[in-house]
Amino acid sequence: MKNRVIALLTVALLTSTMVAGCGNQAAPEEPAAATQEESVEEVVAEASVEASVEEPVQDVVTDITSSLDDAISAGIILCNNNLFKAGEAKGEGHILMDKDEPDEEGKQKCYVLEMYGAYEFQNGNFVKCAGSGAIPAVVTVQSHDDGLYEFISMVEAEDGSAFVDSIKKNFPEALWSRCITIDSDDLNELERQERAFAEEYLSKIGREDAEIGDYSDFEYKLLTDEGVSVDVSNKMIDVQSGDGFEFFCPMWIGDREVLEDNVRYTYKTEYDQKKKQIIFSKVLYETGEVLESSVYDATTGDKVE
CATH class of the missing domain: 3.10.450 (Nuclear Transport Factor 2; Chain: A,)
Incomplete structure (x- = not known):
């Protein structure tokens, strides 16, 4: 993933067509209400995800000046940003496993593994407070005659018992195994890309010394x-x-x-x-x-x- 400048832009720049293109994404779970029988530890991580405000929103704009890689990246951030409102910096990682040839209208399906994270400062560390693990997804882009692309839509693999069937329905057979059992090399690459966004953000605001990690990486x-x-x-x-x-x-x-x-x-x-x-x-x-x-x-x- 080449370096990207993280831009703080307004939601007004994002079109309703792009937002509508984010499909089959599960909303983040609400934190469970603690009862006398529950331990406090069980709700700490979940509660920290919801305990946030929506501003400022860090979004990206996709347009016909994007490369294929940037169009996919922008689409992943856009779709997830509409679900996860926590955090002040948003990042993604993706691996393009394969892609179809553009159809007669120039639309092209890209088969990716993607990961998304929203980060906030907790006890001085920069912690992934919301987001996803690795998810197979089909990202559709519009290719143009000048070789540039724009994001159209993204459909993620379904959760739970429908996961395998959704992989077999939406992905080429050659990718089934890689999607169903995501190996450590792919996971590490997705995390590396996602955290590069966090690193760039910290550099931008002059807080490079903050340690980046997941909630589980730190003691609370x-x-x-x-x-x-x-x-x-x-x-x-x-x-x-x-x-x-x-x-x-x-x-x-x-x-x-x-x-x-x-x-x-x-x-x-x-x-x-x-x-x-x-x-x-x-x-x-x-x-x-x-x-x-x-x-x-x-x-x-x-x-x-």
Whole structure:
């Protein structure tokens, strides 16, 4: 994958025809509501995906000046960006396994493996907070006489029990095995490409020192790790499921950064061991000013007035 400049563009530049071309994509799962029987660990990663805002949106525009590679890349980002609203930087990886010849209208099917990731800062690391693993997909592009391309549509392989049948229906037989059992070399290449977008974004904003990875690559300390009961921890999840600023605070002890109208804020979840208090806060990143905060008793889960 050649280097690409990550552009911050407005949604207005994206046409409704392009959006309609993103087919057979499953919406991200809603985070499960925590119950007394569930452990907090089971909902932390999922909740961090949803706890985000939509701005700023980092999109790409596809037009007839794109190469085939760039048209596929733009289409993957476009389709996934309409599903996953978390994160401030979006990246993709794809491997073009094969392609058909253009039909009489110039439309061409490309058979790819693709991966998508949205990244945000968590505890100073740049973490993939939403996205997908490797997915076989059929990307249709429009080829033009001048040798350039534009993205038309993307259809991913179906999930679950329909997966194998969808592969056999939509992909050439020669690709069935590669699509059904994706090997480690392909996975590593897709991840390398996807993370290159994250690396480029960090370079652009001057934060190259941030470590890039998945949620599972880093250690997170939960309230229960500090001795807070599961009952109280679940009450905090209820608080964070509301419509207050706490919704954006992390489900772990630490912080996450969110861009709102191009202003960076840090949302924090802290635990005061001495006072036995859980503190949520929204902080202006640039100055450290605390804009909102709330405090809860760590032994009862009640709000401290």
